[in-house]
Amino acid sequence: MKNVQKTGVRLFWQMLILLLIFLMFPRICMADQSDNENTNGVLPDNVGGEGIDVVFCIDNSGSMWSQQEIRDQAVRSICNLAVGSDIHIGGVYFAGDIYKTKGLTPMEKEEGGRQILEGFVDEKRQDENNRNTNIGNALEAARGLFEDQDASRQRFVILFSDGINENLAQDSAYKEAADKKTLEQAQLLQQENIPIYCVYLQKERNDEQYLRNLVNYFGENSYDQERFKKVTEDQIDTLTAQFAQIFFSMQNDMKYRKVEVDSSGKMGFYVPELGINKIQLFMDGNVQYEAVLDSPTEAEEDAASWTDGKSAYITVNNPTSGDWTLEITGDNKEEVNGSLAYYSYLTAQAEFISAEQEEKAEQLYRKEPLLLRVKLIDENGDVIHMNSGAELTASVTLKKDNGETEEQNLSFSQTEENWESEEFAIDDYGAYTVKLNVKYQDLIDLNYTLAEGQIEGRAPVTYDKEEVYYGTRHQDEITFSLEKADMFQDPDGDQVTLGQVTQINKENPVEVEEQDGLVLVTAKTEGDIEFAINLQDETGLQSIATIKGEVRERGTMTMAGYIIIAVCVIIAFLIIRSGGKRKKKKLEEQIRELQKRLAGMIDQYEQAEKTVKGRRKKEKEMETNLEQLLKSFRAHCEAHLTKWQMEDYKVPELLKQGEKLLGSTDGNSESPEFILDLEDIPDPRGLRSADMTGKTKGELKKMKKDLEEEIQSTEEEQEELSDRDRIARDRYRKMEKLGDRASRLQMEILEMLNRPVTCDLTLEWGEYFGAKRARQKGKALTGYYRLDDVVFLAGGEKLTLGDALKGETTGVYVYGSREEAEEGLFLRGEFPFRLREMASGQEARSVKEALLHRGRKYTIDTESTGIMTIEVK
Numbered sequence: 001m002k003n004v005q006k007t008g009v010r011l012f013w014q015m016l017i018l019l020l021i022f023l024m025f026p027r028i029c030m031a032d033q034s035d036n037e038n039t040n041g042v043l044p045d046n047v048g049g050e051g052i053d054v055v056f057c058i059d060n061s062g063s064m065w066s067q068q069e070i071r072d073q074a075v076r077s078i079c080n081l082a083v084g085s086d087i088h089i090g091g092v093y094f095a096g097d098i099y100k101t102k103g104l105t106p107m108e109k110e111e112g113g114r115q116i117l118e119g120f121v122d123e124k125r126q127d128e129n130n131r132n133t134n135i136g137n138a139l140e141a142a143r144g145l146f147e148d149q150d151a152s153r154q155r156f157v158i159l160f161s162d163g164i165n166e167n168l169a170q171d172s173a174y175k176e177a178a179d180k181k182t183l184e185q186a187q188l189l190q191q192e193n194i195p196i197y198c199v200y201l202q203k204e205r206n207d208e209q210y211l212r213n214l215v216n217y218f219g220e221n222s223y224d225q226e227r228f229k230k231v232t233e234d235q236i237d238t239l240t241a242q243f244a245q246i247f248f249s250m251q252n253d254m255k256y257r258k259v260e261v262d263s264s265g266k267m268g269f270y271v272p273e274l275g276i277n278k279i280q281l282f283m284d285g286n287v288q289y290e291a292v293l294d295s296p297t298e299a300e301e302d303a304a305s306w307t308d309g310k311s312a313y314i315t316v317n318n319p320t321s322g323d324w325t326l327e328i329t330g331d332n333k334e335e336v337n338g339s340l341a342y343y344s345y346l347t348a349q350a351e352f353i354s355a356e357q358e359e360k361a362e363q364l365y366r367k368e369p370l371l372l373r374v375k376l377i378d379e380n381g382d383v384i385h386m387n388s389g390a391e392l393t394a395s396v397t398l399k400k401d402n403g404e405t406e407e408q409n410l411s412f413s414q415t416e417e418n419w420e421s422e423e424f425a426i427d428d429y430g431a432y433t434v435k436l437n438v439k440y441q442d443l444i445d446l447n448y449t450l451a452e453g454q455i456e457g458r459a460p461v462t463y464d465k466e467e468v469y470y471g472t473r474h475q476d477e478i479t480f481s482l483e484k485a486d487m488f489q490d491p492d493g494d495q496v497t498l499g500q501v502t503q504i505n506k507e508n509p510v511e512v513e514e515q516d517g518l519v520l521v522t523a524k525t526e527g528d529i530e531f532a533i534n535l536q537d538e539t540g541l542q543s544i545a546t547i548k549g550e551v552r553e554r555g556t557m558t559m560a561g562y563i564i565i566a567v568c569v570i571i572a573f574l575i576i577r578s579g580g581k582r583k584k585k586k587l588e589e590q591i592r593e594l595q596k597r598l599a600g601m602i603d604q605y606e607q608a609e610k611t612v613k614g615r616r617k618k619e620k621e622m623e624t625n626l627e628q629l630l631k632s633f634r635a636h637c638e639a640h641l642t643k644w645q646m647e648d649y650k651v652p653e654l655l656k657q658g659e660k661l662l663g664s665t666d667g668n669s670e671s672p673e674f675i676l677d678l679e680d681i682p683d684p685r686g687l688r689s690a691d692m693t694g695k696t697k698g699e700l701k702k703m704k705k706d707l708e709e710e711i712q713s714t715e716e717e718q719e720e721l722s723d724r725d726r727i728a729r730d731r732y733r734k735m736e737k738l739g740d741r742a743s744r745l746q747m748e749i750l751e752m753l754n755r756p757v758t759c760d761l762t763l764e765w766g767e768y769f770g771a772k773r774a775r776q777k778g779k780a781l782t783g784y785y786r787l788d789d790v791v792f793l794a795g796g797e798k799l800t801l802g803d804a805l806k807g808e809t810t811g812v813y814v815y816g817s818r819e820e821a822e823e824g825l826f827l828r829g830e831f832p833f834r835l836r837e838m839a840s841g842q843e844a845r846s847v848k849e850a851l852l853h854r855g856r857k858y859t860i861d862t863e864s865t866g867i868m869t870i871e872v873k
Contacts, residue, residue: 041347041348041349041377042347042348042349042448042449042450043347043448044346044348044438044446044447044448045447045448045449050152050153050154051086051087051088051150051152051153051154052086052087052088052153052154052155052156053087053088053090053104053146053149053150053153053154053155053156054087054088054089054090054155054156054157054158055089055090055091055092055104055142055145055146055156055157055158056075056089056090056091056092056158056160057091057092057094057135057138057139057141057142057157057158057159057160057161058071058072058075058091058092058093058094058123058160059094059095059133059138059159059160059161059162060093060094060095060099060123060125061094061095061096061131061132061133061162061163062095062126062128062131062132062168063133063162063163063203064162064201065126067162067201068123068124071160072121072122072123075091075121075160076117076121076122079107079113079116079117079121083107083112083113084107084108084278084280084315085107085108086108087106087107088104088105088106088107088149088153089102089104089105089107089116090102090103090104090105090142090145091116091120091121092138092141092142092145093123094134094135094137094138094141095127095130095131095132095133095134096130096131096132096133096134096137096167097130097134097137098137098138098141099123099125099127099130100120100123101141101144101145102115102116102119102120103145104145104146104149131168132166132167132168132174133161133163133164133165133166133167133178134165134178134181134182135159135161135164135165135178135182135214136165136178136179136180136181136182136183136184136185137178137181138159139157139159139182139185139186139189139196140181140185142157142189143185143188143189143192143194146192146194155192155193155194156194156195156197157189157194157195157196157197158197158198158199159196159197159198159199159211159214160198160199160201161198161200161201161211162200162201162202162203162207163203163205163207164207164210164211165178165179165182166178171840173837173839173840173842173856174840174842177837177840177842177845182214183218186214186217186218187217187218189217190217190219195223195227196214196215196217196223196227197215197227197228198211198212198214198215198227198228198229199229199230199231200228200229200230200231201231201232201233202230202231202232202233203233208230211228212224212228215227215228257269257339257340257341257443258337258338258339258340259281259282259283259326259336259337259338259339259340260337261326261327261328261333261334261336263334265327265328265329265330265333265334266325266326266327266328267325267326267328268323268324268325268326269323269324269326269340270322270323270324270389271296271319271320271321271322271324271342272321272386272389272390272440272444273321273384273385273386274342274344274346274376274384274386274390274438274440274444275344275345275346275376275377275378275379275384276319276321276342276343276344277317277318277343277344277345277378277379278315278316278317278318278319278342278343279315279316279319279324279340279341279342279343280313280314280315280316280340280341280343281293281313281314281315281326281338281339281340282312282313282338282339282341283312283313283314283328283336283337283338288330288331289328289329289330289332289333289336290328290329290330291312291314291326291327291328291336292326292327292329293314293316293324293325293326293327294324294325294326294327295316295319295320295322295324296320296321296322296323296324297320297322299320301316301319301320302316302317302318303315303316303317326340340443341443342443342444344444344446345378345379346376346377346378346384346438346446347376347377348374348375348376348377348436348438348448348450349374349375349376349377350372350373350374350375350434350436350450350451351372351373352364352370352371352372352373352451353370353371353372353373354368354369354370355369355370355371355423356368356369363456364426364432364453364455364456365455365456365457365458365491365492366426366427366428366429366455366457366492366493367425367426367427367492367493368425368426369423369424369425370423370424370425370426371420371421371422371423371424372394372410372420372421372424372434372450373418373419373420373421374392374394374412374418374419374420374421374436374450375417375418375419376392376419376438383417385414386414386438386440389440389441390438390439390440390444391437391438391439391440392412392419392436392437392438392439393409393410393411393412393436393437394409394410394412394421394434394435394436394437394450395407395408395409395410395434395435396408396410396424396426396432396433396434397432397433397434397435398426398428398430398431398432398455399430399431399432399433400428400429400430401428401429401430406427406428408424410422410424426455428455429455429456429457429539430454430455431452431453431454431455432451432452432453432454432455433449433451433452434449434450434451434452435447435448435449435450436448436449436450457492457494457537457539457541458490458491458492458541459535459537459541459542459543460488460489460490460491460494460496460535460537460541460542460543461488461489461490461491461543462487462488462535462543462544462545462546463486463487463488463489463545464545464546464547464548465482465486465487465545465546465547465548465549466547466548466549467549468549468550468551468552469482469521469529469549469550469551469552470551470552470553470554471521471523471551471552471553471554472553472554473553474522476524476525477522477523477524477525478522478523478525478526478551478552478553479520479521479522479523480520480521480523480551481518481519481520481521482518482519482521482547483517483518483519484496484517484518484519487519487533487545487547488535488543488545490537492537492539494537494538494539495537495538496535496536496537497535497536497537498512498513498514498519498533498534498535499533499534499535499536499542500533500534501531501532501533501534502531502532502533502534503531504530504531504532504546504548505528505529505530505531505548507527508523508524508525508527508528508529508551509523509524509531510522510523510524510529510531511701512531512533519533521547523551525551526550526551526552526553527550527551528548528549528550528551529547529548529549529550529551530546530547530548530549531546531547531548532544532545532546532547533545533547583697584697584700587697587700587701587704588692588700590704591692591700591703591704591707594704594707594708594711595687595688595689595690595707597711598687598688598707598710598711598714599688599689601711601714601715601718602688602714604718605714605717605718605721608718608721608722608725609721611725612721612724612725612728615725615728615729615732616728618732619728619731619732619735622732622735622736622739623662623735625739626658626661626662626735626738626739626742627662629739629742629743630655630658630662630742633651633654633655633742633745633746634651634655636746636749637649637651637749640749640753640783641749642786644811644830645813648828649745649748649749650745651745654738654741654742654745657738658738658742661731661734661735661738662735685706685710687703687706687707687710690703752783752784752815753782753783753784754782754783755782755783755815755816755818756774756780756781756782756816757774757780757781757782757783757784757785757814757815757816757825758774758780758816758817758823759774759816759817759823759824759825759854759872759873760772760773760774760872760873761790761814761825761870761871761872761873762870762871762873763787763790763792763801763868763869763870764868764869764870765792765801765804765865765868765869768792768799768801768804769792769793770790770791770792770793770800770801771790771791772785772789772790772791772814782816783815783816784813784814784815784816785813785814786802786809786810786812786813786814787801787810787812787813787814787827788800788801788802788805788809788810788812789801789802792804801865805864805865808864809830809864810829810833810862810864810865811829811830811831811833811862811864812827812828812829812830812833812860812862813827813828813829813830814826814827815827815828817851823853823854824851824852824853824854824872825851825852825872826849826850826851826852827849827850827851827852827860828848828849829847829848829849829862831848831862831863832846832847832848833846833847833848833860833861833862833863834846834847834859834860834861835847835850835858835859835860835861836858836859837856837857837858838856838857838858838859838869839856839857844859844861852870852872853872854872854873855872855873856871856872857869857870857871858870858871858872
């Protein structure tokens with residue numbers, strides 16, 4: 001079908017195959033995954049769909065000139081493999097300055113690929129006036145290429161360099177400026193969420209750590225584990241492989257197959273019905289060979305092939321499903337290697353089916369029998385009927401409310417339209433996630449998140465009743481029973497408890513209790529009744545069952561009915577009578593348990609109150625200490641710092657936080673804001689020790705009810721006390737942290753004020769010339785001074801720069817160097833100023849702070865003065 005002839009040269013195919021994996025990624029839109037049914041299909045988790053923008057920053061400094069050919073070949077190979085994919089490639093060739101740039105160019109079509117391969121990736125110039133290294137310039141140019149591009153696409157910078165920022169003269173000022181710019185640009189890339197990757201060519205000197213730091217944006221990160229690759233000079237043949245690894249590390253792990261022909265030069269492979277819209281073969285070998293690819297049918301396939309003089313490619317769009325054969329002919333055909341990759345456009349649709357109702361389950365519930373139905377859809381919207389070699393499995397993971405995780409695996413069987421799972425159920429409450437895996441041999445491995453949601457509880461289902469209820473009279477009351485199943489059912493199988501009874505017909509109130517699986521209802525008298533019972537399951541969900549109708553004594557039935565049940569009535573009467581004593585005894589036991597519980601709660605409350613009082617005392621001490629500390633801190637700052645310096649050190653912000661925090665209490669250690677008065681709250685009626693001797697059943701019921709109410713009240717007070725304790729504890733911690741912060745800042749300011757200024761400064765401004773000495777009247781100058789304080793000698797009179805500015809200011813403060821190893825002066829400005837080291841030959845840069853080294857001259861340009869000359873001695 002397709003015939004490719006090639007004269008082989010050595011190429012490092014082994015790692016380039018990894019990049020082919022990238023080309024397998026389908027380009028489709030993400031679907032909403034929040035519903036139980038994915039009607040539009042979902043993209044595999046391990047497939048990127050938003051497109052990729054990549055800018056290569058390629059070092060062309062003097063030390064790289066001997067490796068220009070192999071360097072460019074490595075980049076060209078990657079660009080070649082990207083042809084036909086949703087990748088935009090741009091580039092920057094740099095040394096001290098930029099050699100050339102290429103804007104981001106789409107690689108979907110051959111024209112874009114040709115622009116990159118033929119028009120850009122071939123830099124042979126060796127400019128003696130541009131052989132230094134400034135990575136910051138390259139990163140700045142790369143950032144410029146991303147401007148005005150689609151922000152939804154993934155963006156990457158891939159740097160190739162053999163060293164650090166430097167120039168031929170080994171000028172430290174050049175290095176300092178280049179390092180600063182590199183730091184600034186790296187941090188801007190970090191803010192813009194653009195990862196930096198690096199391939200480092202190590203030569204005689206080891207500059208690895210600097211480039212690792214660059215990959216980590218010079219921060220406390222560990223991106224270098226995946227974003228940094230090192231190649232030593234004697235391993236330069238693997239440069240292409242390292243570039244491919246970097247490129248591959250930006251993608252998720254997709255599958256590929258290594259091209260290995262048999263002794264006859266053939267390799268067979270099968271294209272399954274799995275939404276394959278492209279196959280791509282990459283071949284390389286240091287031999288002459290011819291490649292022919294045969295399709296399963298005689299029909300013409302949409303195929304293309306090309307070479308770039310280094311390697312060969314065959315691409316087939318929308319390949320026919322079936323057996324394909326690659327045949328290599330030539331004297332040394334076994335030396336031809338390469339890779340086979342599939343582009344797969346395959347989305348998944350899924351829905352849950354209630355196994356009992358045999359219809360879509362709109363919401364999933366605990367212990368509900370379910371089926372999972374899955375469809376696989378190709379790019380034309382057609383349902384895929386997978387081949388027998390394909391595997392489809394799913395897992396359901398439940399994160400329970402208690403934090404435990406439970407997983408069950410599902411197997412599937414294929415129907416005419418769907419894949420349907422075995423029946424399963426989710427047995428607890430919590431958050432669930434359903435994952436799907438589609439696998440075909442070693443070529444396709446796709447993972448989908450089909451659904452995510454919450455297993456919700458359902459309130460008990462109630463059956464309101466309205467009928468005539470026949471009961472048994474006991475003293476003045478009538479008792480009848482109801483089956484629980486006639487009143488309610490919990491659809492999730494939870495235990496249901498009876499709660500509060502609401503009397504709707506208050507003229508004939510009822511009492512309700514559970515006994516032996518029945519609901520016993522005792523009415524005050526015969527006649528109409530109507531009441532509601534609050535029901536609550538294990539999860540706290542509630543519902544209400546309403547009971548209404550008429551209560552009659554069984555004796556009012558017809559004579560015929562009485563004769564039929566007379567014996568039963570007598571027996572029931574005897575049971576109820578004998579049961580009355582048991583009920584009273586049980587009631588007394590319940591009261592004793594409630595009294596015991598209340599006594600324990602009060603003990604806990606009293607202990608908690610002591611704790612809160614103790615904490616409030618400590619808090620009061622902390623208030624006093626913090627107030628004194630902040631007062632001293634404020635006075636110290638106002639005495640030694642200017643208003644701007646206080647703002648620079650964020651002193652007003654800290655003091656404002658202190659005022660707000662100290663103003664959040666009334667200062668009373670017994671305040672009800674933090675504690676509760678014990679005497680006004682627990683058990684004022686002495687219920688915890690009340691005597692039950694001689695009390696009637698009705699009095700015992702009232703006593704039980706009072707105890708339950710007192711317990712509920714005490715629980716509420718305990719909760720309120722706990723809240724007050726939490727408020728006090730949190731406030732104490734905030735004061736403690738603020739005090740620590742104020743102490744550290746005060747120490748930092750003291751350290752600055754006591755730091756010696758070890759260098760003299762001379763200042764030349766037009767006709768004015770002045771100086772500021774490091775020693776004043778025999779004493780070392782410490783702390784800081786303002787540039788405005790420099791004294792000029794003008795006409796025999798002393799005049800400061802500030803005087804000459806007549807009300808304006810430079811806003812520049814001069815401090816001793818913070819670095820012991822570097823003598824000089826540290827400048828910090830209220831406003832940006834432009835600074836240039838005169839010997840460096842570089843342009844002035846706008847800064848707000850800078851270190852001026854001893855023995856060097858600088859120009860400084862402020863808004864109020866224009867250009868002045870500073871020398872540090």
